[in-house]
Amino acid sequence: MKMIHVYPVRSGLVFVAPCLVLLAWLGMPSHVYSATPEEIGLKIATEASALGDGFGNFTARQAMVLRNKQGQESRRQLRVKVLEVAGDGDKSLMVFDEPRDVKGTALLTHAHKQEADDQWLYLPALKRVKRISSSNKSGSFMGSEFSYEDLSPPEVEKFTYRYLRDEPCGDLTCTVCERFPVDKKASGYSRQVVWQDKDELRTWKVEYYDRKDAHLKTLSIGKYKQYLDKYWRAGEMNMVNHLTGKSTDLTWADYQFRTKLKARDFSKTGLKRAR
Numbered sequence: 001m002k003m004i005h006v007y008p009v010r011s012g013l014v015f016v017a018p019c020l021v022l023l024a025w026l027g028m029p030s031h032v033y034s035a036t037p038e039e040i041g042l043k044i045a046t047e048a049s050a051l052g053d054g055f056g057n058f059t060a061r062q063a064m065v066l067r068n069k070q071g072q073e074s075r076r077q078l079r080v081k082v083l084e085v086a087g088d089g090d091k092s093l094m095v096f097d098e099p100r101d102v103k104g105t106a107l108l109t110h111a112h113k114q115e116a117d118d119q120w121l122y123l124p125a126l127k128r129v130k131r132i133s134s135s136n137k138s139g140s141f142m143g144s145e146f147s148y149e150d151l152s153p154p155e156v157e158k159f160t161y162r163y164l165r166d167e168p169c170g171d172l173t174c175t176v177c178e179r180f181p182v183d184k185k186a187s188g189y190s191r192q193v194v195w196q197d198k199d200e201l202r203t204w205k206v207e208y209y210d211r212k213d214a215h216l217k218t219l220s221i222g223k224y225k226q227y228l229d230k231y232w233r234a235g236e237m238n239m240v241n242h243l244t245g246k247s248t249d250l251t252w253a254d255y256q257f258r259t260k261l262k263a264r265d266f267s268k269t270g271l272k273r274a275r
Contacts, residue, residue: 041161041177048201049156055231057083057261061254062094066144069245076102076142080252083261088113089155091266095274102142106274108266109152116186117152122271129271138188144248145217145239149188158182164193169204172197189216202232217241227257 035043064076077098083091089111096105104124111117119132137148159179166175174195181187190213195205202224208217223235237250264270 037163038161040163041179042156044163044175044177044196044201045156045159045161045179048196048203051201052231053084055084055228056258057081058227058233058255058257059259059261060233060252060256063249063251063253064144065249065251067247067249075099081261081265083263083266089117090153091263092151092153093266093271093274094151096142104274105142106271107141107148107151108268108271108274110266111153111155113155113157114182116183119148119152120268120271122274124272127272129268134186137186145241145244145246146248146250147188150219150239154179154192166198169195169197172199172204174198174204200232202234215242225255227255231257 059082060080062078062080064078066074066076075098076096079095079097081093085091091111092109094107096102104122106122108120108122109117110119116134117137119137121130121132122128123130132148137152139147141148141151159181161180162178164176164178166173168174174197177194177196178191179194180191181189184190188210189208190211191209193207193209194203196203202221204221206219206221207215208219210216218240220238220240221234221236224232225235226232233252233255235252237252238247239250240247
């Protein structure tokens with residue numbers, strides 16, 4: 001007998017086995033509805049995205065540790081603001097507070113569901129705002145192992161998907177899915193492999209493959225906490241570059257939801273005055 005896996009959704013229960021979706025709540029026999037790995041992968045991504053809807057906005061503090069191949073470290077402190085946008089991608093603002101040589105540097109991102117994201121970097125030393133072009137989004141963000149592309153939310157519509165398998169991840173069971181960028185020219189990656197737990201659909205690991213399909217980086221995520229009795233946010237992220245041996249740690253703290261943030265706080269013209 002084949003093992004049947006269960007995923008939580010808002011409208012009922014979807015019983016998922018490789019290449020099979022059983023619509024149990026409709027009383028339909030198993031042979032009536034057959035789903036491909038691509039359809040299952042899209043279903044998981046859509047449900048995970050839907051679970052995050054409705055948070056409104058939040059602020060947080062972030063510590064960034066850059067580590068080279070020899071283990072030498074440099075540290076930075078940032079503030080993060082995120083605004084949910086109905087019908088489109090979120091807007092986010094990252095502002096550096098320490099050390100002095102990067103203080104005031106700010107990255108503004110206007111994500112979009114399908115079209116290319118808009119990103120601008122303010123460099124206080126030059127007193128100018130620089131637009132990040134699509135060709136530069138695979139570049140390093142402020143010397144870290146995170147690219148500009150990595151700092152944009154992975155909108156469901158920008159990828160195609162394929163379910164691979166279920167496997168243990170720590171004390172949990174995770175689904176493992178591949179996602180492929182729809183606009184291959186706008187991404188520095190040929191594909192990403194994503195581990196999400198089946199209970200809450202939180203992402204625990206992402207493997208990034210470059211355009212030659214070499215395993216370039218791995219992102220590990222942990223120390224999740226739940227806010228407003230609904231929204232899960234990570235406390236730690238670690239990005240390792242397997243080609244250079246470098247890594248970057250991000251530690252998140254002091255999440256505050258549904259603050260007084262407004263759309264005007266995320267404007268390009270106000271980027272120089274970001275606080």
